[in-house]
Amino acid sequence: MKLCMIGTGYVGLVSGVCFADLGNEVICVDKDLNKINSLKKGKVPIYEPGLSELAIKNYRNKRLNFSTDLKKSVKDSDIIFICVGTPTKKGGSSADLSQIYNVTNEISSSINRFKIIITKSTVPVTTGDEIEKILSRKNNKKKFSVVSNPEFLREGEAIRDFSYPDRIVIGTNDKKAGKIMKNLYSPLISKGASYLQTSRRAAELIKYASNAFLATKITFINEIANLCEKTGINVEDISIGMGLDKRIGSRFLRAGPAYGGSCFPKDTKAIISTADKFKTNLSVVKSVIKSNENRSKILLDRIYRMLNKKIKNKKITFLGVTFKANTDDMRDSSSLKMIPSLSKKGAIIKYFDPTGYKNEFSKLKNVTNKASIKDAVQSADLVILHTEWNDFKSINFKNLAKGKKFIIFDMRNLYSSSKIKQQGFKYYSVGK
Numbered sequence: 420m421k422l423c424m425i426g427t428g429y430v431g432l433v434s435g436v437c438f439a440d441l442g443n444e445v446i447c448v449d450k451d452l453n454k455i456n457s458l459k460k461g462k463v464p465i466y467e468p469g470l471s472e473l474a475i476k477n478y479r480n481k482r483l484n485f486s487t488d489l490k491k492s493v494k495d496s497d498i499i500f501i502c503v504g505t506p507t508k509k510g511g512s513s514a515d516l517s518q519i520y521n522v523t524n525e526i527s528s529s530i531n532r533f534k535i536i537i538t539k540s541t542v543p544v545t546t547g548d549e550i551e552k553i554l555s556r557k558n559n560k561k562k563f564s565v566v567s568n569p570e571f572l573r574e575g576e577a578i579r580d581f582s583y584p585d586r587i588v589i590g591t592n593d594k595k596a597g598k599i600m601k602n603l604y605s606p607l608i609s610k611g612a613s614y615l616q617t618s619r620r621a622a623e624l625i626k627y628a629s630n631a632f633l634a635t636k637i638t639f640i641n642e643i644a645n646l647c648e649k650t651g652i653n654v655e656d657i658s659i660g661m662g663l664d665k666r667i668g669s670r671f672l673r674a675g676p677a678y679g680g681s682c683f684p685k686d687t688k689a690i691i692s693t694a695d696k697f698k699t700n701l702s703v704v705k706s707v708i709k710s711n712e713n714r715s716k717i718l719l720d721r722i723y724r725m726l727n728k729k730i731k732n733k734k735i736t737f738l739g740v741t742f743k744a745n746t747d748d749m750r751d752s753s754s755l756k757m758i759p760s761l762s763k764k765g766a767i768i769k770y771f772d773p774t775g776y777k778n779e780f781s782k783l784k785n786v787t788n789k790a791s792i793k794d795a796v797q798s799a800d801l802v803i804l805h806t807e808w809n810d811f812k813s814i815n816f817k818n819l820a821k822g823k824k825f826i827i828f829d830m831r832n833l834y835s836s837s838k839i840k841q842q843g844f845k846y847y848s849v850g851k
């Protein structure tokens with residue numbers, strides 16, 4: 420099968436590399452020439468464990484290639500995946516589909532034989548119908564089939580998620596396209612992945628509904644964590660106790676800072692916007708967004724109280740600033756709310772992140788990046804464990820502190836409270 424991935428962002432690049440590794444011939448297309456040239460040199464522009472090695476291996480054995488020539492790449496391929504961004508519209512909440520439709524127009528003039536056109540980007544319900552309309556202006560409907568195949572890759576775990584997915588969702592009513600798609604995914608189905616074929620609109624909605632539900636689960640446990648703090652209960656016991664009920668399940672019940680990243684904040688807003696369009700009130704998702712937006716404020720209030728409401732000139736260290744571990748992605752990370760707010764109040768902030776310096780803080784007063792955990796915590800009054808990197812899971816605080824006792828705020832519940840307290844540190848965590 421000859422595959423063409425349009426867009427070498429997170430979705431397109433990871434999927435393209437993994438499809439090549441499954442034995443397909445894949446061409447990854449992007450309009451950014453610099454990006455394509457770097458990829459040809461083996462430089463992967465995103466931080467994703469294992470991706471670079473897999474890209475180099477498949478580029479060398481010629482199953483994977485990169486190009487800026489969209490039209491030629493489409494003509495040469497049988498299956499076209501649209502993997503461009505669908506960010507939130509500026510000043511709005513719906514998804515900006517301009518890149519999707521630009522690409523569709525280009526594909527439209529390159530359909531020289533039967534092709535399956537797939538949306539892998541997260542797109543609102545009925546986008547597939549629109550794509551089909553655009554393509555049929557220039558092409559006979561027998562020459563193409565528009566399919567929805569949402570991705571469920573988590574950053575930092577994307578290769579594993581691609582190789583061992585819980586489910587593969589294919590949205591099409593077209594028998595021929597369905598058969599080809601099942602064949603494409605057969606190496607993963609034979610390893611145990613569930614394969615679900617639905618209508619195209621249902622596949623589009625499954626993606627949004629899944630992300631909105633996961634965001635709800637996290638927000639729910641974060642609110643329960645607030646109650647646990649007031650009642651002397653450990654939220655981890657609640658997560659375990661709830662999670663053991665198979666109807667609930669234990670994953671995505673970890674309390675912590677506000678959820679962030681490239682998907683949950685954007686997709687929760689977009690599903691509401693779609694529902695509004697169809698005059699349906701998704702009141703639960705609306706409350707989730709509100710509660711998550713308020714989460715950073717709740718954690719900031721706790722920080723003020725820990726420092727006796729005196730923030731000015733307090734030395735605060737952030738260990739980890741990305742929205743989660745194993746990624747360099749800063750999109751909608753809660754640190755983007757907390758650090759500016761503390762800096763504005765006069766705190767002196769140092770941060771260390773395993774993925775290095777972050778431009779997002781470059782213009783803030785008294786915010787500096789440090790090259791190691793040791794440098795970052797030196798002379799700190801408060802150390803905040805913001806992201807759950809493995810690097811932060813077994814720090815010997817006693818050795819690092821050299822006699823000075825800073826306060827530790829463990830926003831990811833990485834440590835045992837009694838052990839840290841035994842070492843003489845004031846220790847706070849979430850939901851305990």
Ligand code: UDX
Pocket residue numbers: 570571572573574575630633637670671672673674675676677678679680681682683742743
């Ligand atoms: C998500 C979806 O999981 C994935 O299926 C989708 O296709 C893309 O969006 P991702 O954004 O990479 O993936 O990260 P994820 O691991 O889902 O975490 C999202 C946010 O939720 C992070 O801020 C994370 O810290 C937070 N989270 C997750 C919690 O606070 N608690 C949890 O128990 C799990």
